[in-house]
Amino acid sequence: MATRPITANASRVMVEQLVASGVKYVFYNSGSREARFFDSLHANPDIQGVLSLHEGIVTAAAGGYSQVKGDPAVMVVHLGAGLAQCLGQLINVWAAQLPVVVITFAGDTGSFADRVSLDLGHTFGPTSIAAPFVKASWAVIDSKGLPQAFERAIRVAKTPPYGPVHLAMYDHMLEDDLVTTNIIEGEIPELRAGYPSDDDVEAIAAALDEAERPMIYVGDGIWKSGAEDRAIAIAEHYGATVATGFDDARGVPITHPQHCGRIDLATQTVKPDQIFCFGIRHQGNGKPEDFNAFASANRIMSVGSGVANFQNLPGLALEVLADESRTLERLQQVASRGAPASKYDARRARARAQASALRDQRRATTGWAPKKSGQVRPLVLLEALDSELERIGGGIITTEQFAAPFDCIPAKDGGGNNIYIRPAGGSEGYGIGGAIGAKLGAPDTPVVGLVGDGSTFYHDSGLWTAVHHNIPVLYVIPNNGAYGIVAGAFGAAGEVMSDTGEYASVALEGIDPVVIASGFGMDGVTVDDESKVAEAIARGLDIVMNEKRPYIIDVKLPLGLPEGGTPAEVWKFAG
Secondary structure (H helix, E strand, C coil), X not given: CCEEEEEEEHHHHHHHHHHHCCCCEEEECCCHHHHHHHHHHHHCCCCEEEECCCHHHHHHHHXXXXXXXXXXXXXXXXXXXHHHXXXXXXXXXXXXXXXXEEEEEECCCCCHHHHHHHCCCCCCCHHHHHHHHCCEEEEXXXXXXXXXXXXXXXXXXXXXXXXXXXEEEEHHHHCCCEEEEEEECCCCCCCCCCCCCHHHHHHHHHHHHHXXXXXXXXXXXXXXXXXXXXXXXXXXXXXXXXXXXXXXXXCCCCCCCCEEEEHHHHHHHHCCCEEEEECCCCCCCCCHHHHHHHCCCCEEEEECCCHHHHCCCCCEEEEECCCHHHHHHHHHHHHHHCCCHHHHHHHHHHXXXXXXXXXXXXXXXXXXXXCCCCCCCHHHHHHHHHHHHHHCCCCEEEEECCCCCHHHCCCCHHHCCCEEEXXXXXXXXXXXXXXXXXXXXXXXXXXXXXXXXXXXXXXXXHHHHHHHCCCCCXXXXXXCCECHHHHHHHHHCCCHHHHHCEECCCECCCCCHHHHHHHCCCEEEEECCHHHHHHHHHHHHHHHHHHCCCEEEEEECCCCCCCCCEECCCCCCCC
């Protein structure tokens, strides 16, 4: 490990270490205590600060960057209250196991009140606020240890299984006092799990060969290890159906002809006899029904850095703690020596037929709304967006909406070139900031933020961040004028609202995303004609790619209430 000596104030030491560790961006919302740190940040030409007006946007942007780039993202927010404001989006980062380093500065007066409120005892305040949603949380109390603390935080965040790390530093370090220490040079090398044993690979290959209805369940460990092409090759060779979890759309493209969508729904139709899990963090609350998706399988095998999640799964025959890409590489080698792909032709045809039938079912459910003047049906929007991106070679769509589900897009041989990603934790407000981070992580790829109107209004000031830093994201707002998921739940409850057809507290009336965006300096257009959707998206992509500026398209969908529903009369203050 190469080092170089430095004598400087602690703020400069921190920034120099971030640069030495390969950090390109610091996502932040500035606080008054951190003045010297931000002065050092903006004085260094080798690193850029990305300012957002709310800590949730900061966190989402850092998450989006890690989600696309795969590298650790660094963010800085104010102590206590600032960190607390992050938590809604930190849940998404934590659930997705993204390598994000969260830095805060904590007060240090030594008074009893300060001890209680600002965590000198590590029981209250900054470190404890973040503790449930981070992989590790430390307080740094000595300026000389800053380089080691920063390097360690980045290394731990990047060590599989990935996850956010929190560093709280006492703000007495932000004075002008000089410290002599050593900067740790060199980017942290890629850290990966090892290779599987030959016996484990042979066992998986034999099971794939003998299964009657094999299903490959892919998770984010696939893309984190760079194994997408290998996962596709194995699924195609053995003729296996493919499924993903609710919160992860990568691994095998959602538009691949063998992709059956969400595992909990796909297995009801496919009824796989063997399920092969790669890179999965199966979500659950410890209830028996958490494993209903696996009920038809007489054998389950799991590979990845998070295999411990499957230890209590009935039917688990093999769990392999190994790198997903390395395992699939070995599987490809075994497959090449075994039976030819033609042996599985019938199985492959059946898998594609099942996937196609499930896709048609989802399309029928999504396309219930009749064509109507002044409205764009969700499927029309989604297909136009997917097609226009494919026309120019593909792009990244960060999706945070439910009105236009991407698992309804027509299948393509090989899966197509578009990548769909979404927040993992279910906390609203990720989409605006997430798209910003995604664009910084993939600067040469068109990025579309497909964000529902309800989610947009959580963190609409993120549009200002895109304008302020001239980050060319195309925002497409599927605007159904309601919190559609909540309205659906109200309807399913079978109570007064479903009986009357009048839905309260879910309609979002009188809000214009394009007007909001214009107030932040972003141009945009409203589309309420199906025949003009593709043209508007093509124009938007031209603006972000060639004019290099962000742009917004507000697409008017049918009202997001149960069929026949109307907004309830709203209580208004009478004075």
